[in-house]
Amino acid sequence: MGMKLQCEAEVINRMLPTFGMKNRGRGTQAVLSIGQQKEKVPGRASLVYLMICTQKDRAGSKYKLKANIEQFFTKFVEEGKATIRLKEPAVDVCLSKASVNALKTFLSAAKLAHQSNAAEKLPLSTLTPAKASEVTKPKTKLTIMSKQDYPLTKSFPYSLEQLQVSYCRLARVDMRMLCLKKLRKLDLSHNSIKKLPVTIGDLVHLQEFILHDNHMEEFPGVLCSSTLQRSLQSLDLRQNRLKALPLRFCQFQELVQLKLDDNELMRLPFKIGQLMKLRVFSAARNKLPFLPHSFQDLALENLDLFGNPFQEANPLVPNVELNLSPLPLFECAARAVVNYRIPYASHILPAHLCQELDMSKTCKCGGSCLNSFIHVAVTMNLHNVSHTVVLVDNMGGTEAPVICYFCSLECYSQFLDRYLQSNR
Known part of the structure; x- marks a missing residue:
C-alpha cells in the first residue's frame, strides 16, 4: 500500500485568516499515504501524492x-x-x-x-481509499458488566487504557488482558478471582487496580518487586479473603490509596510506614488486634479502621521474646548489620537471613532488634496520623493500640518511667 x-x-488553510475565517483548531483520526495516482493518459509518468483520509472523507x-x-x-x-x-x-x-x-x-x-x-x-503503490478501521479513533475505554457481553473469540482492543470487567464470574485473570500494555486502570471487581498471575506486573502503566469483591486468599509477593512498584497509585482489595499481605508490600512507593476493608487480616504490613505517598487508607471490618509500630510514620488524609477487634493497650504488661541477657551471637551480628547500614542481598547472604534482616524492629532508642526484644502495646490517637478519622467503634473512639519494641530492659525501663510520670 x-x-x-x-x-x-x-x-490548516493559510488563506482563511485573510478572509476573516478561522480554522477548526483540532485534529481528527486520519491515515496518510504517499503513493501514485493512476494516470488516465497511457504512457504519462505517474505523479507522487500525499493523500489524507479521515472518517468523513x-x-x-x-x-x-x-x-x-x-x-x-x-x-x-x-x-x-x-x-x-x-x-x-x-x-x-x-x-x-x-x-x-x-x-x-x-x-x-x-x-x-x-x-x-x-x-x-x-516502495510506492497506487493510492486507494482508507479502510473504516484505519480512520476510526482507537478505543481507549471498555466496560463489560455481564457474562453475555464478555468477548470469547474477539481480542480486547490493544489501544485500551481503561478496562472494567465486572459481574462476569471470572475465576482467573484473562491472559488477553495482560497484552494491553497501555492499560492505566483495570477494574475486575465483583468476580470470583482467587489468584493473580505474576505477569500482571508487566502492565507498566497500570495506575489503578480494582479487585473489590473477589475470592483472593493471598497477594503475590513477586508483584511487589515488579514495575508496578513505580506505577501503581490506587489498589482496591476490599471484600476478599486475605489474612495477610506480603512483607515486600511496602515497595509500592507510589501508592496513594489502599483499600483493604472486609478481609480477614490478622496484621498489617510490618513496614507500612514506608508508604510515604499514602493518603487514603481503609481496613475496616478485619481481625486486627494491633497496628504495627511503623503505622505512626504515616501522613494520611482519610483513615478508616472501624470494626476491628483491637485489644486493650497495657504498657505495664511486657512480652519478652527470646534472651535479652546475654544476647545470642546471631542477634548481636544482625543488629550490627542493620545499625551500621551494612549492605546485604541474596547474593551475599542466604535468602532466609536477608528476610530476617528485613524484619528488623526499631527500638525507641533508634537501635534495631530482630528476634530478642521486649514489646508492649501503647495507645495512639489516630488523629496523629490522619486528618480525617472514621470512628474505630460505636463508642466514638479514635484510638487504637500500636506495638512498640525495645531492644533492652534498660530501654523499656526508661520508657516505663516516662509513661508512669505522665499518667500520675
Whole structure:
C-alpha cells in the first residue's frame, strides 16, 4: 500500500485568516499515504501524492509532493508531532499522536518525494481509499458488566487504557488482558478471582487496580518487586479473603490509596510506614488486634479502621521474646548489620537471613532488634496520623493500640518511667 502513517491530522488553510475565517483548531483520526495516482493518459509518468483520509472523507484529499513542500516543522517530532507546509495549495498539514519512528520514516519519504522522482526510490503503490478501521479513533475505554457481553473469540482492543470487567464470574485473570500494555486502570471487581498471575506486573502503566469483591486468599509477593512498584497509585482489595499481605508490600512507593476493608487480616504490613505517598487508607471490618509500630510514620488524609477487634493497650504488661541477657551471637551480628547500614542481598547472604534482616524492629532508642526484644502495646490517637478519622467503634473512639519494641530492659525501663510520670 505504499508509505502509510496513522495519526491525528488537521489541514490548516493559510488563506482563511485573510478572509476573516478561522480554522477548526483540532485534529481528527486520519491515515496518510504517499503513493501514485493512476494516470488516465497511457504512457504519462505517474505523479507522487500525499493523500489524507479521515472518517468523513475516506476517499481522501490528494496533494502533489514533487517540488511542492515549502517547509517541515519537526521541533516536536519526539512527541509524535510535526507539520508539513505545502506551497500549492497554501495549507499546513499538522500531524500529532503519531508513533515517533513511523513519523520520522514518513517525513523522510515525503522529503524524498519533494526533492526527486520518488517512484524509483520508494516502495510506492497506487493510492486507494482508507479502510473504516484505519480512520476510526482507537478505543481507549471498555466496560463489560455481564457474562453475555464478555468477548470469547474477539481480542480486547490493544489501544485500551481503561478496562472494567465486572459481574462476569471470572475465576482467573484473562491472559488477553495482560497484552494491553497501555492499560492505566483495570477494574475486575465483583468476580470470583482467587489468584493473580505474576505477569500482571508487566502492565507498566497500570495506575489503578480494582479487585473489590473477589475470592483472593493471598497477594503475590513477586508483584511487589515488579514495575508496578513505580506505577501503581490506587489498589482496591476490599471484600476478599486475605489474612495477610506480603512483607515486600511496602515497595509500592507510589501508592496513594489502599483499600483493604472486609478481609480477614490478622496484621498489617510490618513496614507500612514506608508508604510515604499514602493518603487514603481503609481496613475496616478485619481481625486486627494491633497496628504495627511503623503505622505512626504515616501522613494520611482519610483513615478508616472501624470494626476491628483491637485489644486493650497495657504498657505495664511486657512480652519478652527470646534472651535479652546475654544476647545470642546471631542477634548481636544482625543488629550490627542493620545499625551500621551494612549492605546485604541474596547474593551475599542466604535468602532466609536477608528476610530476617528485613524484619528488623526499631527500638525507641533508634537501635534495631530482630528476634530478642521486649514489646508492649501503647495507645495512639489516630488523629496523629490522619486528618480525617472514621470512628474505630460505636463508642466514638479514635484510638487504637500500636506495638512498640525495645531492644533492652534498660530501654523499656526508661520508657516505663516516662509513661508512669505522665499518667500520675
